[in-house]
Each structure stands twice: as C-alpha cells, then as structure tokens.
Amino acid sequence: MAGPSPALLRRLQRVELAVRAAVARRRETDPQPDDPFRGLYLSDEAVDAALAAGREPYDPWPEAPYDPWPDAPDGPAAGFPDGPEDRPADRQPDVPADRPPDGPDPLAALARAAGLTPLDEALLLVALAPDVDSRFEQFYGYLNDDVTRRRPSVGLALRLCGLPEAAPAGRLRLAASAPLVDLALLRVDSPDRSLLSRGLWVPDRVGGWLLGADAPEPALVGLAEPVEAAGPEPPGAARLGRAGTRLAYLRERPGGSALALAVAALARAGRGALAVDLPRLAADPQPAELATVLVREALLTGAGLVVGPVQGGEPWAVWSRLTAGAVPVLAYGTQPWDPAWTALAPVQVDVAPLTADERAAVWRAALPGGLADGLDPAAATAQFVLGAPAIRRAASVAVQLAAASGEPVGEAHLRAGARTQNAAGLERLARRIVPEVGWDDLVLPAPTLSLLRELAGRARHRDRVLREWRMRPGGGRGHGVTALFAGDSGTGKTMSAEVVAGSLGLDLYTVNLATVVDKYVGETEKNLERIFGEAAGVNGVLLFDEADAIFGKRSEVRDAHDRYANIESAYLLQRMETFDGLAVLATNLRANLDEAFTRRLDVVVDFPVPDEAARRALWDRCLGDRVPRAADVDLDFLAGAFELAGGHIRSAAVTAGYLAAGAGRPVGMAELIGAVGREYRKLGRLTLESEFGPYLGLAV
Incomplete structure (x- = not known):
C-alpha cells in the first residue's frame, strides 16, 4: 500500500467528531477550565463536579446492530485529509448519495480475516488515532484528566463508542480471549490498574499496516x-x-x-x-x-x-x-x-517422494541453460533423492561452481551441488569420507567387480524399478538398497564402498560402532535409530564396518543377555527392511551374520584373498607412478613370495616410502623387504627364509 487509504481516513474522521463532542461536553461541566495544572492534582471543585455529574457515555447507547458513531459529514474533518486534497471542512461540496467507494479499506479486510465486530473496529480506531494525528495525545490526556496518560483508557474508549463503562458488551470485547486482544491487534497495558483505567494502544506493526507502511514484523x-x-x-x-x-x-x-x-x-x-x-x-x-x-x-x-x-x-x-x-x-x-x-x-x-519424471522436470526448470553439451541433469543425478526446493538450491550451487571454474555446468557440478543439500546431523554419528578413488583403482576379480557395478546400478535405477514398476510393493518395505561385503581384513571392502559412493557422486559415511553399542538395555537400538533416522535425510552410502558386532546371529535364550541380544537383532531386522537409503554391511566373518539379514540383502559380494597376479598389480598400484623406484625393485618376487591382502600391501608400500624418504634415495628392495618384515611382525607372522629367500637379512 502506498499510504493510508481514503476509506480508513474517512472512518477516523468519525473518531475526531466523537472526541470533539466529548471535549465540548467536558468543558460545559468543568469547574476550572483555565487551571494550568489540570491533571496534576484533584481540587475540591473537581471532586464535587465528578460526584454531581456521574459517568455517562458521550452518546446514547445505540441498539444492535452496533454502529458506534452517527455518519460523519462527507469530506474530512480537520487533521484527516480525504485523499490527495486536504480541504477545510467549510469548503466541502455537496456529495451525491451514489458517491463511488473510497477504495480498499484495510480495517474492513482485517475485520473479515480476524472476525472483528463493528465495536471491535471502533475500539481499534480510537486506539489508533494518536498514531495518525499526535493532537489526539493531548485530547486523550485532557479527557483522561491526566496529562501523563496520552493513550485512551478502557473507560474513555467505551464512552467514546457510546457505551457505559460497565456495559458487559464492551468489556467483553477487551477480554483476553476476545479477537482484538487474543490476536495482539490491540494491547491493554498496566494490568495492576483497574480495568477502566488501563491504557489501550495499537502495536506498531498493526498501526503501520493499517496506514500503508507494510514493513515486516x-x-x-x-x-x-x-x-x-x-x-x-x-x-x-x-x-x-x-x-x-x-x-x-x-x-x-x-x-x-x-x-x-x-x-x-x-x-x-x-x-x-x-x-x-x-x-x-x-x-x-x-x-x-x-x-x-x-x-x-x-x-x-x-x-x-x-x-x-x-x-x-x-x-x-x-x-x-x-x-x-x-x-x-x-x-x-x-x-x-x-x-x-x-x-x-x-x-x-x-x-511421497517425487518421481523420476517430476525430479527431472524440476531440474530442467532450475537449469534452463548453460549446460555442458549432451548433459541430462536428471540422469546425472538420478541417484539423489531430493525434493523440489532442495533441487533448486542444488542447481543454484552447481551454477555458481561452474561459473567459478569458467565452465558450463557439468555432471561434477551437479553432483557437488546435490551433496550440499545433505543434512549435517549424520556427521555427528558417523565419519564422512569424500571419495577420492575410482573403478580403475580397484584390483579385484571380474565377478566381484561385476557385483559392485550392479550395486551402483541398483542405486541409480531404484526409483524406476521399485516405485514406478512396483517391484517391491506393500509390507512397509523401504525403497533402499542394501549390500553385504564379506572377506578377510584388507581385501578391499571399505575401498570398494568408497568407489561405489564415488561413482554415484555420493559421500561415504562409516558408522563408528563405539557410538552405537551400549551396555545398557535398549540404548543400542536408540543409537541405531538415530543413525538410520539421520541417514534418511542424506544422499550418501552408509557403511557398517565390522557389521557382525551388531548384526550377529540370534541364539537360544539361556539368560537375560541372550534375550536382550535377540531383541536388538530383531529390531535391526525390521529397521533394515524399512530403510530407504543405500547401506553396506562389511564383515570379516560372514558366518556370524544372521541368515535373516542375508535374505533382506540385495547384493552379497565376497572379497577373496588376492592371488599372485592380483598381488603384483596391487604392489604396482600402491607404489604408483610418482614414487621414484630403484632399479632392483622386483615386483614379481614380492607378489610370489608374500601372501598379503591388499590392505597389508598398501601399508607396506607406504612404510617403504617413509624409509626411502628418510634415507634420501628411491624406493628399493631394501626398503620394501624391510616394510614387509614390519608388516609380518604386526600380523604375528614369522619371517622365514622360505619366504624371504636372499632378502632375509633385510627383514629387520
């Protein structure tokens, strides 16, 4: 609104007419009209006049329907301009009865929305008048007989509206449960005073809105x-x-x-x-x-x-x-x-979640242009389960990232933008890993790689298969994807989970079992529920390492410990069934998992101990192409002599790097054999000549 509406100003004119009439009547009965200290003390004459005059409303109490004041003359009274022209009252022309309306009336609109009665509107106008014309502070101070009280009191407001001060109809409109007070449209101050002497004022936000100053609260x-x-x-x-x-x-x-x-x-x-x-x-x-x-x-x-x-x-x-x-x-x-x-x-x-087509429509609407050639934003982010507002925010982030790099919006920008919409609560319960490895970094048999790619494909296409084609209907089942990674320590389970997450553009969250398992009954389930609840709002891969610790077999109940352990397992069975995310359980002991868990798993991936060819590839991959190698490095010997899993090979390669850096020379067999010897001691294995051969003396 540009300013006070003419309709509101016209209604405020009636307030001024009522105040003028009240001031005139007060002067008629004032025993000391020229007293300069009026309102600061009570003289005997003022008390006698109050005893003699009584306390009547300024106008007769009208019958229902309530109309607080008679119609004011057309045109403004002093102090309230009628529209753009502020004309004196004695120069007002005759206005025909079919005068067009003054336009929108904010008070009438507020009355309809809040269920205000005409009396409510009148009381609100009386309280609003000092915010429109500061003279009313003086008028109200005079009528309150107290120059310090420049707001209308309850008694004065009722009398100006033509009601006796004791009228229940008026007092009820200022009760705490009445709309004016209940909705904070009108404030009644000084609760320690009697009701009739309490002041009325309109909050700044309400007064500003009625007058066209529509500033936020x-x-x-x-x-x-x-x-x-x-x-x-x-x-x-x-x-x-x-x-x-x-x-x-x-x-x-x-x-x-x-x-x-x-x-x-x-x-x-x-x-x-x-x-x-x-x-x-x-x-x-x-x-x-x-x-x-x-x-x-x-x-x-x-x-x-x-x-x-x-x-x-x-x-x-x-x-x-x-x-x-x-x-x-x-x-x-x-x-x-x-x-x-x-x-x-x-x-x-x-x-319900948006369907794939609905998400695609939101992505395309949020990214009208500036995309890399041939990029379909919906296909690139199919694995992200996002609502429409989150998609628009993610698209905005992707555009900013692309602008910062001086490139069109690409798949990496879209996925980075989508990851920014993850809730932060899960990071308090699990460790977040930003994937830095890809499929080329894995050294695994072809069947294992095939199953890992299948797992990534399930995450990409689960909306189509499970929601659109309804391949998992009813029963309260979730629309998540769960997998089991089983194999000895160091065979690549965690790294494979990281690769799967990276291929999907997701982060990996590894659950710390120390924050989950609790000795007190029922606390483990609560901790897991918090993890699953937070994971539901995160587009990521949830990895439960050493999963047999919490997903173990149920056993025959022999004591209370068995009973509560079985309750934990039963809870987990149900919770896994309703999970909507991507979860991976990793274990060194597959035989320890309950069979009911394996039935609920979508993919089971076995990680074998690497053979000699795989070990050679692992040694070569772990040393990389940046590490300087001495001429005596014999990868064939390392692969054939030492039956180590990938994790141990990587640890030995890193140790050899430190040894070479400390000696200031390239990595040679002396460093590599020494690192293998240290790895053997960590594993509790003996350094035998049958394995180390001519390099036994270096395994110190």
Whole structure:
C-alpha cells in the first residue's frame, strides 16, 4: 500500500467528531477550565463536579446492530485529509448519495480475516488515532484528566463508542480471549490498574499496516519468511488447496517436498505462505507470545502458516496459539502426528517422494541453460533423492561452481551441488569420507567387480524399478538398497564402498560402532535409530564396518543377555527392511551374520584373498607412478613370495616410502623387504627364509 487509504481516513474522521463532542461536553461541566495544572492534582471543585455529574457515555447507547458513531459529514474533518486534497471542512461540496467507494479499506479486510465486530473496529480506531494525528495525545490526556496518560483508557474508549463503562458488551470485547486482544491487534497495558483505567494502544506493526507502511514484523526476522510457489506444481496441491482446512499435517518421506506442497496449496487457495522455523519458535523464551505474533502477521498479509519441521517436543501452548485464529496452518515433519498436540484434529497427508519424471522436470526448470553439451541433469543425478526446493538450491550451487571454474555446468557440478543439500546431523554419528578413488583403482576379480557395478546400478535405477514398476510393493518395505561385503581384513571392502559412493557422486559415511553399542538395555537400538533416522535425510552410502558386532546371529535364550541380544537383532531386522537409503554391511566373518539379514540383502559380494597376479598389480598400484623406484625393485618376487591382502600391501608400500624418504634415495628392495618384515611382525607372522629367500637379512 502506498499510504493510508481514503476509506480508513474517512472512518477516523468519525473518531475526531466523537472526541470533539466529548471535549465540548467536558468543558460545559468543568469547574476550572483555565487551571494550568489540570491533571496534576484533584481540587475540591473537581471532586464535587465528578460526584454531581456521574459517568455517562458521550452518546446514547445505540441498539444492535452496533454502529458506534452517527455518519460523519462527507469530506474530512480537520487533521484527516480525504485523499490527495486536504480541504477545510467549510469548503466541502455537496456529495451525491451514489458517491463511488473510497477504495480498499484495510480495517474492513482485517475485520473479515480476524472476525472483528463493528465495536471491535471502533475500539481499534480510537486506539489508533494518536498514531495518525499526535493532537489526539493531548485530547486523550485532557479527557483522561491526566496529562501523563496520552493513550485512551478502557473507560474513555467505551464512552467514546457510546457505551457505559460497565456495559458487559464492551468489556467483553477487551477480554483476553476476545479477537482484538487474543490476536495482539490491540494491547491493554498496566494490568495492576483497574480495568477502566488501563491504557489501550495499537502495536506498531498493526498501526503501520493499517496506514500503508507494510514493513515486516521485527520479532519475526530469522524465524519466518514469505515463500512463493516456484517450479512445477506438486501433485496433490490442487486437492489440498480446495480443502479449506484450518490445520493440516504433511508427513514427509525422504525426497518429498512438504514445504513446496504446502506453499502451492496455499497459492491455490489464493493465499501467500509464511514459512516458520518451528524448532526456533519452540526454543524461544516466550514461544506462545511469538506464535501469536506469527498468527497476526499471517492475518495482516493474507497468508497461511507453513510450520515445520515438527519434532514432537514443541510446547502445547505453541500449537494452541498457532491454531487459535482463522489462519490456515500447514505443518510438516517426518514423524507421525500425535493427537495430543492440538485440540484441533488435522487433515493428514502423506507426501511421497517425487518421481523420476517430476525430479527431472524440476531440474530442467532450475537449469534452463548453460549446460555442458549432451548433459541430462536428471540422469546425472538420478541417484539423489531430493525434493523440489532442495533441487533448486542444488542447481543454484552447481551454477555458481561452474561459473567459478569458467565452465558450463557439468555432471561434477551437479553432483557437488546435490551433496550440499545433505543434512549435517549424520556427521555427528558417523565419519564422512569424500571419495577420492575410482573403478580403475580397484584390483579385484571380474565377478566381484561385476557385483559392485550392479550395486551402483541398483542405486541409480531404484526409483524406476521399485516405485514406478512396483517391484517391491506393500509390507512397509523401504525403497533402499542394501549390500553385504564379506572377506578377510584388507581385501578391499571399505575401498570398494568408497568407489561405489564415488561413482554415484555420493559421500561415504562409516558408522563408528563405539557410538552405537551400549551396555545398557535398549540404548543400542536408540543409537541405531538415530543413525538410520539421520541417514534418511542424506544422499550418501552408509557403511557398517565390522557389521557382525551388531548384526550377529540370534541364539537360544539361556539368560537375560541372550534375550536382550535377540531383541536388538530383531529390531535391526525390521529397521533394515524399512530403510530407504543405500547401506553396506562389511564383515570379516560372514558366518556370524544372521541368515535373516542375508535374505533382506540385495547384493552379497565376497572379497577373496588376492592371488599372485592380483598381488603384483596391487604392489604396482600402491607404489604408483610418482614414487621414484630403484632399479632392483622386483615386483614379481614380492607378489610370489608374500601372501598379503591388499590392505597389508598398501601399508607396506607406504612404510617403504617413509624409509626411502628418510634415507634420501628411491624406493628399493631394501626398503620394501624391510616394510614387509614390519608388516609380518604386526600380523604375528614369522619371517622365514622360505619366504624371504636372499632378502632375509633385510627383514629387520
């Protein structure tokens, strides 16, 4: 709004007429009209006049329907301009009865939204007048008979509206549960005073909005912000927008866009959306008062409240205040709704993840140009389960990364942007590894490599197979992919998980069992639930190393320890079945895993101990092409003589590098044999001449 509307100014003219009449009547009965100390003390004459005059309203108490003041003459009274021209009252022309309307009336719009009565509007205008014309502070000080009280008291406001001070109809409109006070449209100060002597004032935000100064509420900065619908309309927005409900709960699954759905539904209903950070609201020292301000802001702006994410620990007073008014509230979260949270039952909607086609549409809309030749953003990010807002944010990051490198947006930029949308909570429970190895770094048999590529393919195409083709329907089963990596220590299980994650553009999260296993009953399950819950919001690969420690076989119950161990295993069986992410279980002892786990696994990969040819390739790969090699390096001897797994070979190669760097020479057989000898001692193996041959003396 550009300024005060003529309709509002015309209504304020009636306030001035009522005040003029009240001042005139007061002068008629004032025993000391010229007293310069008026309002600072009470003289005997003033007390006698008060005893004699009584306390009547300034105008007769009208009958219903309530009309607080008679119609004011057309044209402005002094102090309130009528539109662009400020003409004196004695120069007002006659205005025909069919005069066109003055345009939008913000007070009338607020009255409709908040359910205000005409008396409520009149009381609000009386309290608003000093914010429009400072003379009213003097008028009210005179009528209050106290120059220090420049706001209308409750008693004065009721009398100006033509009501006796004791009239229940007026007093009830200023009660705590009445819309004016309940929605913080009008403040009643000084609770220690009697009701009639309490002051009335209009909060700055309400007064500014009524007068056209539509500045945001300062208390809501960082807590709530307007959000506009963007991109393709989410499925179900039209139906939810037509529902006309006051409270709805959108339960979001990973990859769903509850926020986008709520904003689109409100747009369908002709409303804006005010997105509220619910955890921050609940953490405020006075959450109920702040919730009231939120509802008021939504009323003023004609918006609905989109509140979330719901965590379940919000004070009941927050929900009570948010749902008290007529503002639609669309809450969202990932957990089930508890009916005890609110007295008002919500409409509950499950927000499913976007389909592959819907995600593709959002990606293309967010990246209209500047892509590398032949790049399909949807195909490059098919393994990322993201909602529409997250996709738009990821696309923005990808564009910035590409601009910084001076290149068109490529696959690496898109994947890097998508990874920025991962929640940070999982990093407190698991160690994040940014993959730095690829398929060429693996030295594994062809069948093992084939299974690893199959695992990556399952992650890419699971939406099509499991959701579109419904190859895993019903039963509460998740849409995740789980695999088992089984093999001796050092055979490449962790590195293979890193390669799979890197090929998908995902991060690898390794679960630290020290943060999971707890000696107290039930705590292990809670820790695992936190991990699975955080992992549901992360596009990454979850690796449970030494998985047999927590995914072990159930056994016959002989004592309480067996009973609770079996409960843990049963819980894990169910939780793995409902997991929607990509999880890898790594174990050195496959035989220790419960058979029920293996049935639920999508891929089982066995990692054999490398043969001689594989060991030679591993020695060559671990030394690399940057390490200077002496002429006596014999990789064939190293591969044939020492039966070591890949992890041990890598450790020995690194040790040899340190030895050579310390001696200031290239890596030779002396360093390599010495490193192997150290590795043997770590493994508890003997250094035998049958293995070391002529190099036995170097194995020190």
